[in-house]
Amino acid sequence: MLNELYQETILDHGRKPRNFGLLPMVTHCAEGHNPLCGDQIRVHLLIEDDTIQDISFEGCGCAISLASASLMSSAIKGKKVGEALGLFERFHATVTNASDEELGIGDLDCLIGVRDHANRIKCATLAWHALKVAVQSPVTQSQELP
Amino acid sequence: MLNELYQETILDHGRKPRNFGLLPMVTHCAEGHNPLCGDQIRVHLLIEDDTIQDISFEGCGCAISLASASLMSSAIKGKKVGEALGLFERFHATVTNASDEELGIGDLDCLIGVRDHANRIKCATLAWHALKVAVQSPVTQSQELP
């Protein structure tokens, strides 16, 4: 059961998160916070033509939340905003056991093991929740350089 | 058990309390209140030479508290203040089972049955508590005619 959760892919993304850091240009951004373990993930987006042209995230957290943010960023870069949100819905349904569907998108499926650890679902979805808020939170010039 | 509590003497004192009403002259007075059943007993004293020359009470309450007030008033009229308070101590000890002693004073012993009804001890001692406060509460002229 546990081995399913802490797989090599997750450990790898947790250790070396992809798309970590700042972006040269940002149009949208938001922060997610999980008080249970103190995880904090900030998602930066460059949205043009309703498409996520670029994405990055910063923050600190457990292996699950960092890996999930990293996997998410890889999975949605280049996707339409609506597609990305649709993916979140399917991802959410899968990890909360509401759906049995495999996602088949990038390495996202390797987070399915979180199902057996209900108290870690928040970690696995934190970056996604931040994404959802971010696409509705355009940044102004002043917010860009805090 | 119950018959021991609601004896003829108690019923009689409850129905026709002795020393009920006001006094022509009062030196001390106080009120006792039992929120559980709403009993309210006001004790009036005429103390001269450290002696309870006269006593009366007013109020409303259950048969036990009225009978107890009536019995008390009969028992202590004419007694020294210290004697009366000493009697309260013995009475209290008896009804709370702290002592097995019979009181042998007037009809006070007929209240012993209250022992088996712990929630009525407050009723049986209400007037006594008021007495104890009263002897320390001299009235001023203005308080006498409220």
Place this chain on the structure above:
Amino acid sequence: MMTNTSLLDQFPLLKEKVRGHRLAYLDNAATTQKPLPVLEEMDRIYRTLNANVHRGVHTLSQQATDAFEEARAKVARFIKASEPAEVIFTKGCTESINLVAQSWGLANLKPGDEILLSHGEHHANIVPWQLAAERCGAVVRPIPIFESGELDLKALSEMVSSKTKVVGIKHVCNALGTINPIAEVVRLAHSVGAICIVDGAQGLAHEPVDVQAWGVDFYAMSAHKTYGPMGVGALYGKRSLLESMPPFMGGGDMIRTVSFDGTTFNEIPNKFEPGTPNVPGVVGFGAALDWLAAFGLPQATAIENDLADRAAAELSSLPGVVLRGTASQKVGIVSFTLDSVHPHDIGTILDSEGVAVRTGHHCCMPLMRRLNVPATVRASFALYNQPEDVEALIKGVQKVQKIFA
């Protein structure tokens, strides 16, 4: 009448003897007995998944959290709330009302504002408002009631004004049994922009509750009066109100971040639930509501009203007995006085016959003064009561009459 004798197996206490007599437990408005399934469910929690909730990463803690949140969903369904987050767990109805008076009250009441409370309210729905009013300069005013125990709706409709900020009413009167017209009271409160808080302590176990249909803003409950455990209650509040309110108490779990420079608060319901909750108690509350729903509220009411009607009829045929509270809409509560015998003495004599009733002001001193009695004797029925309980009550009152003849 429906029979409920087989139920008694679920209530061990009802088979005990008291002062040598079969126990006739007619003090159900004070607290009901709890059926074995509820006791066993609490015991199961302690024995198999005792852990703190919300904060734990380990399995037991997750299981405890799931059971706890499931109970919240049960309470929400039972009172027809639109979502579980509108249910806050407290230690009882009294705390629930204090939460509203202190959190909503202190944040919203201004000098001159009026809080209208029925003259029949329990102290639990008077004193918290007096304490809040004193701090804010608001005024508490009684809504008149009739001698029958019924609310004077016309008087209320004339009292409400732009000054009115709160209207408080109990769903069911613990002293007299009156069922109040909640929907109408809510309508009058809302017509002037006031909130309506309903004290549901005596309602939950006996009357259907539909907070959404009524549109009530707050509904306060106690588990122990509804076949559930002591030390647990709940407050229903509309999401928009709960969200707008400052916290009542501070502590763990109700916060998002804490620092000495400032603290931010969690979402509802957690914002109002600091500290370790009573997990087995809350789960027991949920189990009690399940149990009651399975028995059937209409069945329960039919049994209780039938017994209360019999008791009222027989009592009123006894010389000197005056029934108190004669509203047309009542639950199974019979309150009475007996010419020239103090209720407290009646209570003691009934107790000596194994009949447990409540005597006193029932935490409704203003109501007693309104009725001009120092106290009453109250027999309150639950779904497990039997015709023998009524017989014992009547025999007991006859004995009182003989002693005090």
Place this chain on the structure above:
Amino acid sequence: MMTNTSLLDQFPLLKEKVRGHRLAYLDNAATTQKPLPVLEEMDRIYRTLNANVHRGVHTLSQQATDAFEEARAKVARFIKASEPAEVIFTKGCTESINLVAQSWGLANLKPGDEILLSHGEHHANIVPWQLAAERCGAVVRPIPIFESGELDLKALSEMVSSKTKVVGIKHVCNALGTINPIAEVVRLAHSVGAICIVDGAQGLAHEPVDVQAWGVDFYAMSAHKTYGPMGVGALYGKRSLLESMPPFMGGGDMIRTVSFDGTTFNEIPNKFEPGTPNVPGVVGFGAALDWLAAFGLPQATAIENDLADRAAAELSSLPGVVLRGTASQKVGIVSFTLDSVHPHDIGTILDSEGVAVRTGHHCCMPLMRRLNVPATVRASFALYNQPEDVEALIKGVQKVQKIFA
């Protein structure tokens, strides 16, 4: 080391399997398991004398009242209070502290007054004071602590001044295990006329309490951390303080008379206990203290400290492990972090091995920031823990290291 294996028969949950492994329950600072005698005593109350207290004239109610008041006397004796009336029953330590902050606090705090709280306090002893301070214009200031978790007494002695009105400190730190020097803190508080409130949540089960010898003004407790039930706590307060304080919540039983013209309040402890109390819970609390006293607090502490010392020694020999909290006076709590692995991941992996620990900020966010860690892993011991529990913990941490190698 003393053996306590036979004890396990009293704790059914400790024999359960979790995720296929023997349960090593090391989350005792969150809540302890409850021995069968405590569970059985609560069940006995429900089954044989379930009734409301204080207000009833019938036998059951009197018996329930007696049991309830006897528990109050037990708590008073356990903490060496001078009389039972100085013990107020609440739903937990959190409510106890809120009671003081809102009742004493709002009545006594003025703009500019200072409330000094140790930097290590639990949110339960910070947030209530922030809420009160905000209303009164008072200021909350942290008392520095050392990296070891020890209080900086010298700093406190320099901070106290005529502005200081409250000094708040926990008896024992739930996150690190530090035992604070209560007598000294009380002395410093009193030297400037401030009151001292002690958060005893983690103290009661592990350290002797003597409120009179310390001279502490308030001591707050939770039953569920002391082998007792959830949903019950207590507040010790000095009679003179409690008497001078306005009520916290309003309702039944806390009043002497109620009318719409004004209300007068009951004496302590009733003034602070409105509504129906948690009778079985309170009696269970008393039973838990009896049980603990019979086992022997020194014996309990010896077992716990021995296991914690072993765990600390073995953990610190593992690469990358940093022990957090190294005070010289500690109870059996071991807090640690592991280089580059987040505590939450450690917790999940330990859970999969049957080891229940707490990971997170332990409701001590300011303390975590002071130690510069987002969270720690905490293993907290109780008197029933076994050497196998330590072994399972160490094996689990080794597994974490292997996975994250």
